[in-house]
Amino acid sequence: MLFSYLAHQRACHDKQRERAERIASLPEVYHQPLTPQDKAILAHPISALISSVQTASLNPSDVLTAYTKRALQAHAQTNCLTEIMIESAERWARGANRSGPLAGVPVSLKDMLAVKGYDACIGYSAMTGKPISYDGAFVRLLRRAGAIPFVKTNVPTTMLSFEAANDVFGRTENPHKKGYSPGGSSGGESALLALGGSRIGVGTDVAGSVRVPSHYSGVYAIKSSMYRFIKAGSASSIPGQEGVPATHSPMAKTLEDLETFWRAVFQMKPWEYDHSVLNIPWREVELPVGRPLRWGVLWDDGVVAPSPACLRVLKSVAEVLQKNGHEVVALDPPSPYEGLQIASQLLLADGGKTVAKSFRSFETNDAGMVPALRALGLPRFIMKIYAWYLRYIRRDPIYAGLVDNFYEKSVSEYHALIAKREDYRARWFKVWRDTEVEGGLGDKGVDFILTVPNALPAVPHRGMRHGWKACGYTFLFNLLDYTAGVMPISHVKSTDVVSPSFRARNAIERENYRMYDATAMEGLPVGVQVVGKRLDEERVLEGMKLIEKLMKGAGLAYTGISL
Numbered sequence: 362m363l364f365s366y367l368a369h370q371r372a373c374h375d376k377q378r379e380r381a382e383r384i385a386s387l388p389e390v391y392h393q394p395l396t397p398q399d400k401a402i403l404a405h406p407i408s409a410l411i412s413s414v415q416t417a418s419l420n421p422s423d424v425l426t427a428y429t430k431r432a433l434q435a436h437a438q439t440n441c442l443t444e445i446m447i448e449s450a451e452r453w454a455r456g457a458n459r460s461g462p463l464a465g466v467p468v469s470l471k472d473m474l475a476v477k478g479y480d481a482c483i484g485y486s487a488m489t490g491k492p493i494s495y496d497g498a499f500v501r502l503l504r505r506a507g508a509i510p511f512v513k514t515n516v517p518t519t520m521l522s523f524e525a526a527n528d529v530f531g532r533t534e535n536p537h538k539k540g541y542s543p544g545g546s547s548g549g550e551s552a553l554l555a556l557g558g559s560r561i562g563v564g565t566d567v568a569g570s571v572r573v574p575s576h577y578s579g580v581y582a583i584k585s586s587m588y589r590f591i592k593a594g595s596a597s598s599i600p601g602q603e604g605v606p607a608t609h610s611p612m613a614k615t616l617e618d619l620e621t622f623w624r625a626v627f628q629m630k631p632w633e634y635d636h637s638v639l640n641i642p643w644r645e646v647e648l649p650v651g652r653p654l655r656w657g658v659l660w661d662d663g664v665v666a667p668s669p670a671c672l673r674v675l676k677s678v679a680e681v682l683q684k685n686g687h688e689v690v691a692l693d694p695p696s697p698y699e700g701l702q703i704a705s706q707l708l709l710a711d712g713g714k715t716v717a718k719s720f721r722s723f724e725t726n727d728a729g730m731v732p733a734l735r736a737l738g739l740p741r742f743i744m745k746i747y748a749w750y751l752r753y754i755r756r757d758p759i760y761a762g763l764v765d766n767f768y769e770k771s772v773s774e775y776h777a778l779i780a781k782r783e784d785y786r787a788r789w790f791k792v793w794r795d796t797e798v799e800g801g802l803g804d805k806g807v808d809f810i811l812t813v814p815n816a817l818p819a820v821p822h823r824g825m826r827h828g829w830k831a832c833g834y835t836f837l838f839n840l841l842d843y844t845a846g847v848m849p850i851s852h853v854k855s856t857d858v859v860s861p862s863f864r865a866r867n868a869i870e871r872e873n874y875r876m877y878d879a880t881a882m883e884g885l886p887v888g889v890q891v892v893g894k895r896l897d898e899e900r901v902l903e904g905m906k907l908i909e910k911l912m913k914g915a916g917l918a919y920t921g922i923s924l
Contacts, residue, residue, distance in 0.1 A: 365722035372486035372721075373528050380530070383445040384433065391429050391447070399427035400924055407466050407560050408621045414457075414465030414507070421454040421465035425509055428467040431924075432512050432558035439534040439543065441525075441552040443472045444479045444513035453509050461507025462625035468503055469559035471547050472513045473520070473596040474609075476500050481596040484518040484527030485719040488596070497594030498634040499563065499609065506629050514549025514562065519716040520598045521708075522727040522825045523573045523815070523832070525549050532822060536578055536922060537885055541819040544574025550612050551578035555886075555922055560614040561622050565595070567607035567708065569814065569835025572847040572890060575612060576814035579886030579921050581619045581905075582612040583846040584838070586896045590626075593635040598716045604707030604779065606842045614921075616848060616909055620902055639896070646899040648907060649808075656682055657692035657792065657807035662833040664698055664759055665816040665870045668877050670857035674850045674887040675813050681911050682811075692810060695788040701833045702762060703781050704840040710778065712769025713737040729829030733767075741768045751868075759867035763830075782840060789841055793894055809904045810892035814847045818885040820876045827872035834890065844897040846905045847890050849919045850912065853882045886919075 395403070402410070402424055413419035429447055436442040450467070457465055470476070473483050475497030482488035500510055518527040525548025526532035533548050535541035536555040543552040547564025551574030554562055564571040564582070571582040587606035595609065611626075613619035627643035648654060658679055661667070667675060679689045709716075713734045720726065726734070736744065744764060752761035770778065793806060813834050820828045838845040857879040865871035891908065893901040912918060 362722045369486045369721040369724050372489045376489045376529050387447055395430055399430055402427040403431055403557055407618045410466055411464050414459055421457045424465045425450055425454045425467055435553050435556035435558035439536055439552040440531050441514055441533050441549040442512050443515050443530050446479060446511055450509050450511035458507035462628045464507035466508045467511045468508045469553055469562040470510055470513045471550055471564045472516050475594045476510055483596050484516055484529055486529050487719050487721055499591040502629050502634045514553055517545045517727045519727055519730050520546035522729050522829055524727060524825050528725045535819050541821055542577060544577035546570040547574045551575055551580050554580045554612055554614050557924055560618045562612045564612050565609050567605055568832050568839055571610045571612050572814045572835050575847040576888040577819035579849040580612055581616050581848050583898055583901060584610045585898055586842050586844050588637055588639045589896055591631045591635040591638055605704050605839050616905055644899050646903050648903050653687045654808040655688045656809050656811045657690055659692045659812035662697040664833050665831040665873050667813045668817050669859060670818055670853040670887050671813045673857055675889055678889050681915050685911050694792050697833055697837050700837045700840050703785060704836050706766050707778050710770040710775050727825055728823045729825035736767055744768055757867045760869055786841055812890050814888050814890045817877055818853050818882050818887050824876045830869045831873045838892055842895050843892050844901045845890055845892045846901045847888050848905050849886045849888045851887050853879060853885045855880045855883045
């Protein structure tokens with residue numbers, strides 16, 4: 362145990378020293394203030410950068426210089442970077458494919474993505490000092506498209522938290538307010554993007570890991586469906602886990618950048634780089650113009666009601682849609698709580714053994730995962746007693762229903778859960794089915810689902826002790842394998858206070874609302890989530906574009922962080 366602890370301390374020290382030395386050894390130009398040319402480059406959407414590189418009016422090395430400068434500034438503010446790959450990126454920029462669909466675009470990557478010559482330790486000290494010997498499928502696609510991977514970004518240990526902190530790299534701060542989470546597990550990405558240190562990043566999502574960071578930090582993301590986006594070759598905290606589909610998904614500074622990136626990736630035929638990607642080219646989608654769209658709003662997942670700030674923003678989007686002739690209805694789906702029960706059991710069906718096996722003695726775990734893994738290690742009868750106590754003494758059937766089934770599953774129990782998942786998906790299928798009847802919408806069908814990405818805005822650090830349990834608004838759509846996008850809409854106002862009449866319905870809601878403070882959170886971003894069917898990425902993007910257009914038309918355009 363002592364040896365393991367000393368090895369952990371040494372690995373963390375060595376890795377942090379390596380990062381610091383890589384930054385310090387960069388040419389002086391990267392440490393200088395932004396020039397007018399740098400600022401002009403950073404202000405351009407990536408479509409303009411690509412065009413300028415393709416026509417030789419802009420050099421990829423100049424683009425890399427501008428983004429490296431800004432990325433280092435963002436890192437100094439938030440501690441968002443892990444691997445500093447600038448030395449290699451300079452070489453890649455000089456040899457970049459200047460006719461590719463991503464010509465000259467610097468791209469940031471979540472720490473888990475494989476880049477030859479660099480670690481992908483995902484916050485575990487035992488995985489440091491082990492450079493990957495190959496480029497992952499997505500990195501190969503990026504470089505052939507002319508893009509330049511240049512930095513990797515921070516994650517929480519286990520990657521099962523809406524935080525971004527570990528002993529190896531430290532804690533990443535929210536780009537809008539110090540002391541708050543940037544989201545997770547793609548939290549380093551969201552912080553970097555929000556501050557303009559990158560315009561395009563790639564994260565992963567198994568319970569909200571690109572969507573909650575986008576909500577917390579004020580950027581854009583679309584969680585892809587399983588097998589639509591490249592994922593082969595990346596590190597994982599739960600390799601082989603497919604009970605709840607985990608997908609690689611892009612994140613962006615703007616919605617325009619997000620669309621440009623999606624199109625460019627599919628122009629490269631990703632199914633030729635990764636055996637798991639479906640051969641589905643990018644499809645041109647136009648939303649119906651002959652009838653209003655029907656938006657089904659999920660106002661409450663039955664576990665944690667949206668906080669006043671998040672509810673206000675959701676209502677504002679719904680109202681703008683209605684004022685522009687669209688139909689907004691309250692969604693009446695199969696129980697989201699039932700989905701949370703199924704998903705939470707599937708994700709950690711192995712009793713948490715896989716995510717825990719890489720820990721060294723005394724290595725810090727995420728505040729939410731500590732009690733979760735401890736509970737999974739208890740004898741089953743103890744959890745049954747605790748569930749009985751919650752249900753009959755505390756009168757909390759919601760929390761009891763989650764605790765009651767939180768234990769390691771046998772193979773036969775796992776198979777039964779998969780069967781439950783498929784039955785649950787079949788019942789949700791009916792939510793959409795009536796939209797396809799001849800003549801337009803049926804009585805119950807919807808075109809899109811609209812909801813919050815999380816019940817709260819960004820929470821204070823260490824808030825994941827309870828905050829991870831309030832993941833239903835995102836986790837649900839991983840279980841269903843639906844495409845889901847998140848976009849920033851507004852910011853928390855000091856007037857977004859909790860009503861004096863509010864009474865928490867269960868322990869999860871109570872603990873989450875204890876973290877909510879509109880005055881302290883003032884200025885933090887608040888987003889909405891736009892959900893479509895499975896493999897519906899193009900259509901969800903169009904839905905997000907419609908909302909952004911209508912919000913701008915109503916004078917409610919989102920304002921992010923300026924340079």
